Amino acid sequence: MYKFSFIGSGNMAEALIKGLLQQPGMQPGDVLCCDTDTQRLQLLQERYGNLATSTAALDALQAQVTILSVKPPFIGAVAAEISQGAGPDNLIVSVAAGIPLSYLERQLPGCKIIRAMPNTAALVGAGVTAYTPNAQVSAEERQQVQEFFSGVGLACELPEAQLDVVTALSGGGPAYLCLVAEALSDAGVRLGLPRAAASSLAAQVLAGTGKMIQSSAEHPAVLRENVCSPGGTTIEGVAVLEEHAVRGAFMQAVEAAHTKAQQLGELYESHDR
């Protein structure tokens, strides 16, 4: 019996696998990766050692926890494939954006199912995941899933109605902040810094500010004020960001992602496959 299996071994699965393998006691052989793309499976073995692999999704049921990590349009096909073997003993965790528990329950009747939304920062053990279990999941299994996701960052159980917001905010969050890192690095290069120096300064600013916000008792607004010296340099930069309505842009970005997650969900509420 594997500890974990993944159906769909792409970017999100890799982030979880890499984070998991950094935990004490976890061996590559504890993880089974299933994917239709054999080159992808080979690449993962080159990167992470002796992971078990398969091209047959059904094999993934030979694990204590099976993670569905294909893109949303493939969830129906994968569920149909494993529904022949899946039953009350299987604990299935879907990380697919927008796909409601009710749809998964229709495709995998009787299974213990958890809808979860992690993010790719799991790769470095600094992810964040919110999840909702269905009624079949026991308290002990909830704990198992809490331990799984908290092994790769923060994890919390939330009502399913909030998962589309989580998808938009923290699921997609690394993309928004990578864009900020890129923009800061480009700005440094534009002003003459070598690319390597500009990129490493930008990355450290994001990492350091994240740590500061998390560890400080102060509101982020106060931490920002602490950087803006009266008549100084930073307030000039902040004024430009405000003129470009950057706060509004971030809020609209999260709202647009939320709308898309909801639209995906509506599609699957009414579809059978």
Ligand SMILES: NC(=O)C1=CN([C@@H]2O[C@H](COP(=O)(O)OP(=O)(O)OC[C@H]3O[C@@H](n4cnc5c(N)ncnc54)[C@H](O)[C@@H]3O)[C@@H](O)[C@H]2O)C=CC1
């Ligand atoms: N990438 C991200 O930041 C996040 C992604 N997610 C969710 O994770 C899921 C996967 O996303 P990514 O990893 O980004 O996609 P990806 O495209 O990198 O990986 C998906 C993998 O599934 C494989 N696949 C396709 N059909 C298959 C089948 N029938 N059986 C087995 N494998 C199959 C593909 O070959 C590919 O390797 C999506 O549902 C997405 O909503 C959730 C949170 C964050």
Ligand SMILES: O=C(O)[C@@H]1CCC=N1
């Ligand atoms: O963009 C997406 O659909 C997925 C879900 C959250 C992050 N990536």
